[in-house]
Amino acid sequence: MTILSICIPTRNRQAYAIDAARHMLKSERDDFEIVIGDNSDDPRPISAFVAEAADSRLKMIPPADRPLTMLENWERIVPETSGEWITYIGDDDYVDPELCEIIRVATARVETVDSISWGRAYYTWPDARAEREITTLPTSSHLHGLEKKDLMKRMFFWDQATDRPGCPFGIYHGTIRRSLLEQIRETFSGRYFEHGNLDYDNICKVVMLARNFVLWERPLSVFGTCRASNTMALRDRSLAAERSAQFLAENAEGFYADGFPFPADLGITASIGHTIERFKQKYGIELSGWEDNFIAACAKDCETTVDRDQFDARKSAYGEAIAEWRGKDALKSFRPEFKWRPEVPRYVGLHEDKLYIDMGMGDTGSAGEYYEMIDGMLFPVHLLEGRLK
Incomplete structure (x- = not known):
């Protein structure tokens, strides 16, 4: 069997x-x-x-x-x-x-x-x-x-x-x-x-x-x-535009949610946001009360980058989309910080049930x-x- x-x-x-x-x-x-x-x-x-x-x-x-x-x-x-x-x-x-x-x-x-x-x-x-x-x-x-x-x-x-x-x-x-x-x-x-x-x-x-x-x-x-890998587009700026364009061109039909002004190639949060919202719209699921959590996730998407220029560009683009989507007051929940510190040694060892290797x-x-x-x-x-x- x-x-x-x-x-x-x-x-x-x-x-x-x-x-x-x-x-x-x-x-x-x-x-x-x-x-x-x-x-x-x-x-x-x-x-x-x-x-x-x-x-x-x-x-x-x-x-x-x-x-x-x-x-x-x-x-x-x-x-x-x-x-x-x-x-x-x-x-x-x-x-x-x-x-x-x-x-x-x-x-x-x-x-x-x-x-x-x-x-x-x-x-x-x-x-x-x-x-x-x-x-x-x-x-x-x-x-x-x-x-x-x-x-x-x-x-x-x-x-x-x-x-x-x-x-x-x-x-x-x-x-x-x-x-x-x-x-x-x-x-x-x-x-x-x-x-x-x-x-x-x-x-x-x-x-x-x-x-x-x-x-x-x-x-x-x-x-x-x-x-x-397509995942490399999230790590390497030189690959991002080409890989994202190829992916979105292949999957353009039915990919985007209506009334959701986030460029799908902006980051992983925006892309997944379109997926979930498209699913809800297509199958008549109406929910509210998730918006602030999504905006916080957008901030975390900005914080994943280790390149300052990329961080600034992503922060600006997410900010514009959030303001268009929910108004400027919604930006109160959007406060990303550039956290990458290459001069700080990376931790190796055990911490809170996670092994860093x-x-x-x-x-x-x-x-x-x-x-x-x-x-x-x-x-x-x-x-x-x-x-x-």
């Missing part, structure tokens, strides 16, 4: 997808599958890898007769999967097949759980690192349920948000039941995915429809950033290698059930 389908959509980044799959196939488990949706111009690298691996757990969907949009590529993967649960990751990411064990333990305790998430781990590939980088790892390992009403507040009211909503329950770096994904398709647009920000649009729908949610605080996947630790060369390293530092997956007894 296939418990989990791990979906990896990719376009012209074959080496990254291959590396992720190769590390997953080291697992001795036989209750998961890897489905690579190849949207590359050259199908040979992944095709050759699949043939060489000769592993029934690995499946490739070949490129179509034309380049697909990201939405189209994600959409076509689902019918090719067989798992009871489904997760998606990027080709430069990684997820541990031991997620199957967490699914087994969680469903044994909460039979109606539809959505499972876990702690976050981040990795910048060596080709994208310009200097030393410090990353964080959560060290706690409790398994617990979350209330739908609290997740609704986090997602739609931006409660406890950083520069984005603090709601990790979705299909991207989370896993949901196949039955829930089918319910999403039937309830909303007749599609599994319908918005360019596939992850946050999916979270909106999961939070609306899922019955129960379980979170394991320990990381089970790695958010990777390689040089070719040098990303170059272990000299790892990929997200899969990095996960193998941190896996040995974190609470063992196979001991979770015993801990709960």
